[in-house]
Amino acid sequence: MPQPDISVNDADFHADPYSFYARLRAAGPVHQVEVTAAEYAPTFLVVGYEEARHALNHPGLSKNWISSAVLPGIATTPANSNMLEADPPHHTRLRRLVAREFTARRVQAMRPRVQQITDDLLDAMAGRPQRTADLIKALAFPLPMTVIGELLGVPDLDRERFSYWSKEVLAPTSVTPSTTAHQKLGDYLAELVGAKAKDPGDDLLSALIRTRDEDGDALSPDELIGMAFLLLIAGHETTVNLISNGTRALLAHPDQLAALRADPDGLLDGAIEEMLRYDGPVQNTTYRYAREDMEIGGTAVPAGATVLVSLAGADRDPVRYEAPDTFDIRRAPQGHLAFGHGLHFCIGAPLARMEGRIAIRGLLERFPDLAEDPAGEAPTYIGGSLIRGVTRLPVRW
DSSP, X not given: OOOOBSOSOOHHHHHOHHHXXXXXXXXXXXXXXXXXXXOOSOEEEEOSHHHHHHHHTOTTEEOOHHHHTOSTTOOOOGGGOSGGGOOTTHHHHHHHHHHTTSOHHHHHHTHHHHHHHHHHHHHHHHTOTTOEEEHIIIIITHHHHHHHHHHHTOTTOOHHHHHHHHHHHHSOSSSSOOOHHHHHXXXXXXXXXXXXXXXXXXXXXXXXXXXXXTTOOOOOHHHHHHXXXXXXXXXXXXXXXXXXXXXXXXXXXXXXXXXXXXXXXXXXXXXXXXXXXXXXXXXXXXXEEESSOEEETTEEEOTTOEEEEBHHHHTTOTTTSSSTTSOOTTSOOTTXXXXXXXXXXXXXXXHHHHHHHHHHHHHHHHOTTOEEOTTSOXXXXXXXXXBOOBSOOEEEO
């Protein structure tokens, strides 16, 4: 039986990866797959919920591709010096230093500003005489991009260039592994970190430059670039797709949309969690690398293999969720894996949730007749197997 290929840029797969994952899951929770035209280590895809949780926190699976030597000849950059690409104890150290400053208090202090940015963007939408817009350009992208830029203290971020590099990192247009986008983004962020070090403020990036733990440990210059890289990309890309995927799910389910409009106070929090479970912003995790022979879900995974955890597949597992392909904002979707699990659980999840709640609520309150625009260009899906989202979303009101 040929191995399933999840690297092919197939429009049907990107429009509905869930059917693909369901067919795999019906045959077992873990499968060897093809992910690239190049020949590297064998790759295993985890599509079962319990098996995904197990893999996400498995001590024998490394996130450090550099020490794993699975991509020979690929150069590292300062952008790689981040905690997503690190294992304990290095990961523990980086996360501790970042968590000292990226606190719940700092996130909550941003709430009035997030509301103001959202209101301004919705005002601009409402002022469009044609009563149509691309929701990605009008709201889903500029909101989190502005928020994370201001949080880090770089409000004048070059959004167009940054967006291009970010997409190339997360959904590369070439099947051949490359760090070109990492390098260019790392050079850009090095300039930002250097400027911030000379002229610090009350922002998160300045705080990360200043922070020291009890032993006097601090982030190195490369680690600061790596953390800025991770926070900027993860801090905007996931929220873009949370807002756009969530809006698409609501518009495709009028009964759920009507229920949320009728009781936003009671249903909004649960609706955001169901959006994350049903069509979350991250389809599959970044790679993990087996440091030893192991077994996941009854499948032997040899040392040196790569493991890809399908958050999208796991969150539609009928063993975990009844009628998983049904979008139900009254569901109790606790335990979904949209933000990961274990050591690498997304540190920015509270910020993404807050932005999602404010954006979705504001959008529905301001535009009671919101609908997808049939006259607009059809949504196009982000390529690759990592991110789940669309590049444009035409709406009308």
